[in-house]
Amino acid sequence: MAHIQDRSIPRVSPKAREYVGDVLDFGFHNAHSVGMTARLEQRFAERMGAKYGIAHCNGTATLQSALLAAGVGVGDEVIVPAFTVFSTPAAALQCNAVPVVADVDPETWTLDPEDVRRKITPRTKAVIPVSICGLMPDMGPLMELAREHDLIVIEDNAQGYLSEYHGRVAGAIGHFASFSFQASKTVTCGDGGILICRDPDLALKARRAATLGFRDLSVTPGDNVVDEELRCHPDYRRHCSLGWNQRLPEIACAVALAELERVEELVEMRCLCAEAFAEVVDRCDWLTPQRVPEGYRHTYWTYPVKIEREDVDWAEFRRTFTALGGDGFYGAYCPVHLEEVFENLTVAIRARPERYPQWTGNWPDYSPGLCPAWERIQPRIAMFKTNYFDTVEARRQAVVLEQTVRRFS
Numbered sequence: 001m002a003h004i005q006d007r008s009i010p011r012v013s014p015k016a017r018e019y020v021g022d023v024l025d026f027g028f029h030n031a032h033s034v035g036m037t038a039r040l041e042q043r044f045a046e047r048m049g050a051k052y053g054i055a056h057c058n059g060t061a062t063l064q065s066a067l068l069a070a071g072v073g074v075g076d077e078v079i080v081p082a083f084t085v086f087s088t089p090a091a092a093l094q095c096n097a098v099p100v101v102a103d104v105d106p107e108t109w110t111l112d113p114e115d116v117r118r119k120i121t122p123r124t125k126a127v128i129p130v131s132i133c134g135l136m137p138d139m140g141p142l143m144e145l146a147r148e149h150d151l152i153v154i155e156d157n158a159q160g161y162l163s164e165y166h167g168r169v170a171g172a173i174g175h176f177a178s179f180s181f182q183a184s185k186t187v188t189c190g191d192g193g194i195l196i197c198r199d200p201d202l203a204l205k206a207r208r209a210a211t212l213g214f215r216d217l218s219v220t221p222g223d224n225v226v227d228e229e230l231r232c233h234p235d236y237r238r239h240c241s242l243g244w245n246q247r248l249p250e251i252a253c254a255v256a257l258a259e260l261e262r263v264e265e266l267v268e269m270r271c272l273c274a275e276a277f278a279e280v281v282d283r284c285d286w287l288t289p290q291r292v293p294e295g296y297r298h299t300y301w302t303y304p305v306k307i308e309r310e311d312v313d314w315a316e317f318r319r320t321f322t323a324l325g326g327d328g329f330y331g332a333y334c335p336v337h338l339e340e341v342f343e344n345l346t347v348a349i350r351a352r353p354e355r356y357p358q359w360t361g362n363w364p365d366y367s368p369g370l371c372p373a374w375e376r377i378q379p380r381i382a383m384f385k386t387n388y389f390d391t392v393e394a395r396r397q398a399v400v401l402e403q404t405v406r407r408f409s
């Protein structure tokens, strides 16, 4: 572990104070601002290989706006992976569409294009591949399927800042890409998110979806407030389409912009922390890391491993790690189709079909067995934290992992 360089960076970018100061000095006005939202939207889109950015209050609302902009609604199906945060299927439910859950590849744990192919129906309108833990899915075949079946692809890159797929950065491939600024994420302002895309028509629809469907919005960065002259007039009919109110406060945009400006450093730090764990895992024949195929860049929002030995109890492993001074680690999220919300919705739809006309008749069976690969793997996953801002601390955690492994040998 000695070869991993010593690095330490501040937890919050020093620039954040300056930019927040700029917002506060300018003050809050109804129809104009110091331009922090515009700067964030523009810089973010440019850095992630897109043209338009639309800041949102979180990285779930972004997915919802993308689906609304793509015209996804009642009777439509949206394919999501079994390994993701519930935000991904929730966005489909919020649009009254049906989330169809596809399995993951047994080694990369990202969306399996073959299972997506099997689950496409004439009702499928969109696919949301997720850069889970910081590894992009196999986007080539997924985009091919999308072309064949006329599907909208929304990359969910909440965990995938600067991840790469054959030289293309996360955000540059799908019709849309979504990022989260939630507190655990690589770029954060506490809470927030951004949606990016390259198509001006989709970008405008997404901005309207995020800003009450105001007719006079444009794709111009920061254009999420309608001009005062227009708004004042009694004849003004403001709302041309259905949209929610998902704006990100300018104070938060200021922090997100400052963090975006050092995104390479933030990603490098996560990768160094992951490297410390990887050195230990590479020497252990019963811990398997997420496979990173040739041509991919993993950016380690977290460092996940699979505990291969059936005689090592997950909870006992964690207890040993924390008892030895480890920070703790997370289990992988329950396969989304087995979350209680689907069970409860199924009961509710059966009991009162007239209350749920949008789902009655085309509600899938979200039962065990739907995604066998992920159902088998998920209980055995340990996700180690990589959000240390000091490699000395990350190395200390890796040493504790090594001691933990020895206890089970």
Ligand SMILES: Cc1ncc(COP(=O)(O)O)c(C=O)c1O
Pocket (backbone or CB within 6 Å): 057, 058, 059, 060, 061, 084, 085, 087, 088, 130, 156, 158, 159, 180, 181, 182, 191, 192, 193
């Ligand atoms: C994969 C994934 N998708 C979506 C989200 C939702 O982001 P947010 O918490 O900003 O709504 C998250 C973050 O929690 C995530 O990890």
